[in-house]
Amino acid sequence: MIFVFVTGCFAIWLKDLVASTIILGIYSLIMATIWVVLDAVDVAFTEAAVGAGVTTALLLFAIWLTGKSEKKVNRIQWGAILGVILTGSLLIYGTIGMPDFGDPSAPAQIHISPYYLQNSLAETKAPNAVTAVLASYRGFDTLGEVTVIFTAGIGVLALLSGFRKRRKREKGVIQE
Amino acid sequence: MEILGQFNYWVSIALAMIGLYTVISKGHLIKKLIGLSIFQTSVFLLFITIGKVRGATAPIIDPNFSSYSSPLPHVLILTAIVVSVATLAVGIGLAILIKRTYGSIEDDEIESIDKAEEN
Structure with a gap:
């Protein structure tokens, strides 16, 4: 840690x-x-x-x-530090209400996880419960994830190829 | 164990604050992206900590074990890690484009170039 x-x-x-x-x-x-x-x-x-x-x-x-190197900035930004410390202390105040580490009776453990652990082997035949949930119970989430990656790929391609064309055009102008 | 019961949450918060500080204060866009990925990892740590059960094993069903950690946060975080790489890739694409257009990826230099163009 x-x-x-x-x-x-x-x-x-x-x-x-x-x-x-x-x-x-x-x-x-x-x-x-x-x-x-x-x-x-x-x-x-x-x-x-x-x-x-x-x-x-x-x-x-x-x-x-x-x-490969960052510009040297000597000043410390006190505004940023103050904001960060304020947010951090509020969040730590929030952890007072959180369940202890590894508590078996925490809300996260008693609602839906036992269903997955008890039924996933019988319903999906996959011994790994994570795989069962990922591919079967929450298959649509995984589909959404693939969509996000696809969109990101298209985005990067569009950004970088659009640039290349523009530069070629600029070079063409210079040659004229 | 009682006192350290919240320790994982605190580490997660500390990492989140490192990431936040970087995103706010550093001018270099790649450094901002590194800070963003540290922030994302801190959220992953929070989720996996919530899923952990003391004395349990990984959620792979086996007759020899009876207590497992919750599989649901693991699934969510698997998705989140992949999505975080996708966002990082788009951010890097934008940074490269800005470098090519402005010749710099420092916040203040880009701003001064913009102002010079307006005048």
Whole structure:
């Protein structure tokens, strides 16, 4: 937990963006081990592959295209710090009402999860309850997720290809 | 254990505040995106913490175990991780486009270029 906090801080603090990205990858890997400790093995797989792998690759690609160091800013923004501390303390005040860590009688555990755990094997024949819920009970959510990825892909393609055409046109003007 | 019962929530809040501070205060757009992804991870931590049951195992049904963590938050977070990468990709696409158009991805430089064009 504390490791996660420290790596998170470093990722923000470093001015060199490549180092910052690599530290973010380490942060994701530590996060993946925390998911295993918290029994979320499927999430750990995804975090290790997507968080530590794809995100790092995407960020490195972006840094390669946009330049690798941040401008030095010496002033500390007290307004931002004040706002953050205020929000944080309000949220911590909110956790007083939250159930204790791992409490079996917490509201999240007694409403719908027992149904999934008891019936998913019989109804979907998938021993992994996460898979059963993802692909069967909440199949429409997964469809929505695929739609989001598709839209994002189209968005990125539209952004970058539109630019390339414009630059070609500008070059054409210069040649004339 | 009583005192540390809320510890995971606090770490999650602290990470969220690091992310928020970065998004507010850093001028560099890629740095803002890194802060945004840290903020998202903090929300994932909050959800997975809610799903955890003390002494339970991963929700894979097996006759040898009787107590499992809640599978529902895991499903939601699986979806959220993938969506977060999608938003990150669109953000990076926008940042690259801004770099190509303005020649810079620092907040204040973009603003001054905009003002110079208006005048």
